[in-house]
Amino acid sequence: MALTDTNSWTGIREELLRRIHDRVWEPGAQIPHEADLAEEFGCARTTVNRALRDLAESGLVIRKRRAGTRVALNPPQRATLTIPIIREEVEALGKTYRHSLLERDYQPVPPMLHGVFYASLGDDVLYLKTLHFADDRPYAFEERYINLDTVPEARQRKFEVSSANEWLVHNAPYSRGDLSFSALNANEETARILDCTPGTALFAMERITWTGDAPITNVKLIFAPGYRMRSHI
Amino acid sequence: MALTDTNSWTGIREELLRRIHDRVWEPGAQIPHEADLAEEFGCARTTVNRALRDLAESGLVIRKRRAGTRVALNPPQRATLTIPIIREEVEALGKTYRHSLLERDYQPVPPMLHGVFYASLGDDVLYLKTLHFADDRPYAFEERYINLDTVPEARQRKFEVSSANEWLVHNAPYSRGDLSFSALNANEETARILDCTPGTALFAMERITWTGDAPITNVKLIFAPGYRMRSHI
CATH class of the missing domain: 1.10.10.10 (Winged helix-like DNA-binding domain superfamily/Winged helix DNA-binding domain)
Incomplete structure (x- = not known):
């Protein structure tokens, strides 16, 4: 006391x-x-x-x-969850990181994001497909929509040197995010990109981040086979 | 100020x-x-x-x-992560919960837990297989080892009325836990138990909880197809 x-x-x-x-x-x-x-x-x-x-x-x-x-009988424990910079995550494994931009274009807000990216319904959003590598092997396949109302500077970025993941972490700080984690069977495209057999069970994470009430980005990451996410409480 | x-x-x-x-x-x-x-x-x-x-x-x-x-540029955000009572999780979905104990026996410490359940290496541990249901459909398949050095009262429990999950949350409070999340393809046994096709991608969670330095339990939960874990930062 x-x-x-x-x-x-x-x-x-x-x-x-x-x-x-x-x-x-x-x-x-x-x-x-x-x-x-x-x-x-x-x-x-x-x-x-x-x-x-x-x-x-x-x-x-x-x-x-x-x-x-x-x-409380079962108090919620708090786990530290960060939005990782995938480059740093790969380098922490002692591997060499690189990424490859597979696609970059402007699209109307996709139906699944209506009601989320409401602010830009009339506008296009920036759509990016990125493949992250660890030691030249596919590590994670990323599909991302960026809300240009919230992050207009993204129009000027090619995301070839710095990935959108890394650039956004540094340039578009979020105040909150919704995450979900699931398992999916690799389809033909994902299997080809991640260099595995169609049907392989893959770990997927979806995330929407916000600054105040304005959505910043929606991202889906599908990890290569064997990925394991760890946490502590 | x-x-x-x-x-x-x-x-x-x-x-x-x-x-x-x-x-x-x-x-x-x-x-x-x-x-x-x-x-x-x-x-x-x-x-x-x-x-x-x-x-x-x-x-x-x-x-x-x-x-x-x-x-910090990318400060870790904290997410609330609790050890859910699966009954409550299912009931929160508006569904009826029940569980079925598929197996309960004493086993030597399995090789994967050597170095974790070190305290009981000479001893047996309690091994339980439980199937959790939501509205009579399989919800999650649970395999669990309980360290009887830490929780000797578990010997007296049948875990037929209350699941081991629920009993432990109330009777063996943990001070910390290590969690990992992954995706796996259903094998023959898991597919049969969870009523899905072999090969289906399933979301799995493994968890070890401790009270101080003493391990309480190791559990692996494999969720039925379509399960999605949500979190917020």
């Missing part, structure tokens, strides 16, 4: 977090009333309330009107 | 975070020297240092000995 900064709700939150992590308060256990905690910490009840609200928003405690506050 | 609690490093961190998120300091930009920030906040330089160290550990700023501190 000596180190708790009870002047701030963040200080109180740190101490509450410590008690949850150290299992002073076990999963599912009721925690003391706000008023009792305020007394213990020698702070205002509103300060304890602010800290508890924050923990509730993160899913670490469950607050019920009459039943008080409990430690 | 009025709301910054400059008495604590967490207060300082909140304000630095705000400036990064609001792009007062843009990605890649150099941020003021520690001494200048300490002066601005009217706090000790060590307090600023503690806050910056925390931001550097989260990958939000990059500190270089001579070059000072910069805002």
Whole structure:
């Protein structure tokens, strides 16, 4: 307790977090009333309330009107997920990276993105097909749409030196993104591009990133056979 | 600035975070020297240092000995990842959940877990095969090893009423977990169990959870065709 900064709700939150992590308060256990905690910490009840609200928003405690506050049984853990620069991912494997731009053209917003790229419905979007290599073997096949309303500078880029993936990470910072992961059987085109047999199970990731309410890009990455995505909680 | 609690490093961190998120300091930009920030906040330089160290550990700023501190270009975003109770996941889809225990026996530690379940090398581990259903259709096929050194109570459980997944979430809280995601082609057994054609691309997740240094369980989940895992950053 000596180190708790009870002047701030963040200080109180740190101490509450410590008690949850150290299992002073076990999963599912009721925690003391706000008023009792305020007394213990020698702070205002509103300060304890602010800290508890924050923990509730993160899913670490469950607050019920009459039943008080409990430690969550199955708190969401947070995993670090970044939008990788594929060049860096390949180089981290000790392999040599290069990419090849297979297609670059302007297209109307494709039907699957109606309602997403709404801002540019009248406009064209930039469509790119890129193949990423690791040591001259296909690593991932990328299909991407870029919203030119949000990133008009993309018109001037050829994406031959820097891939769109790398250029966007540096030049079009996102505030949020929706990701989905799935498995698919290689079709004829994908099999040819990724140098595998049609039907091979491939790991795919789809991602839309936004800056505020404006969509930046929609990308589908299909990885070569054997790809494994790792994470920690 | 009025709301910054400059008495604590967490207060300082909140304000630095705000400036990064609001792009007062843009990605890649150099941020003021520690001494200048300490002066601005009217706090000790060590307090600023503690806050910056925390931001550097989260990958939000990059500190270089001579070059000072910069805002990261591609900061890792954190996604919420939980160990789902499959029953709840299925029910959230508006479907009826049930599970069926296909196998339950004691086995020596399998070779792939040597070096992980080291604590129980002499011992047997509990091996379970479970099929999860959504509206009477196969949803996910689960193969699981439970470390009986860590969770001896599992010996007494049949896992017929509550699945091992649900029982462990409630009774064997984990402190960390390693996850991997991949795609695989259904083999004969998996195809039969998940009621699909051999060769179908399936999404698979492997997970090991730990409490401190003690492994709790290793699980491999293979989802029925069409499964999509979603996440947000």
